[in-house]
Amino acid sequence: MALKNGSYKGPNWATRRTILEMLKVKGPLSSKEMADELGVSSMAIRQHMQELEQLGDVKSEDRVKGKGRPTKYWSLTPEAARHFPDRHRDLILDLLGSVETVLGQEALDKLLNERRDEQARNYADRMKQFESLEERVKELARLRNSEGYMAEVSADEEAGFRLVENHCPICAAASVCEGLCARELTVFKRVLGPDCKVERVEHLLGGGSRCAYRILPK
Known part of the structure; x- marks a missing residue:
């Protein structure tokens, strides 16, 4: 699945587009899951997610699995649809x-x-x-x-x-x-x-x- 050309501009556009595509295909993911998939650090993913959240393209929810602190899972907002092909x-x-x-x-x-x-x-x-x-x-x-x-x-x-x-x-x-x-x-x-x-x-x-x-x- 490919995003529309020109969805993002700037030095980080390629990574952000990849993240959006990943969330579109695989559903809610944690920063660690995305970092492992892309071969980058969780901190780098979190920075991208914060910027995408400010743009209105992603949202997060905390999920608790077993004991320990909740994990933040990210998913696309309806507004993110503008970055994907639309016929x-x-x-x-x-x-x-x-x-x-x-x-x-x-x-x-x-x-x-x-x-x-x-x-x-x-x-x-x-x-x-x-x-x-x-x-x-x-x-x-x-x-x-x-x-x-x-x-x-x-x-x-x-x-x-x-x-x-x-x-x-x-x-x-x-x-x-x-x-x-x-x-x-x-x-x-x-x-x-x-x-x-x-x-x-x-x-x-x-x-x-x-x-x-x-x-x-x-």
């Missing part, structure tokens, strides 16, 4: 293509519309407490940030707001399914309300460096 991107692309091929464009549109409506309901439920347009825009940015879009809000030159998304976590799917982007714009218009105009002024898939939206009060 979910390819799976999503294959599924979108299969839906269109097997069930037709109408079925794909129905699926995308359901996602749009569910997303709009979730956003609206979180935003209903905010009355002003500014508050709604800022809450929308917070919601998008929680989904990985790296969103930020600034004042627009036309007395409105500019919502910028510096990253698109669904870019791969959107690149083969244009309906995703179109429906996201529809969601924004719905949840921000009828008292404003929302337009996309920069589009990542249209050659822009990010997606940006101008939001103007009516």
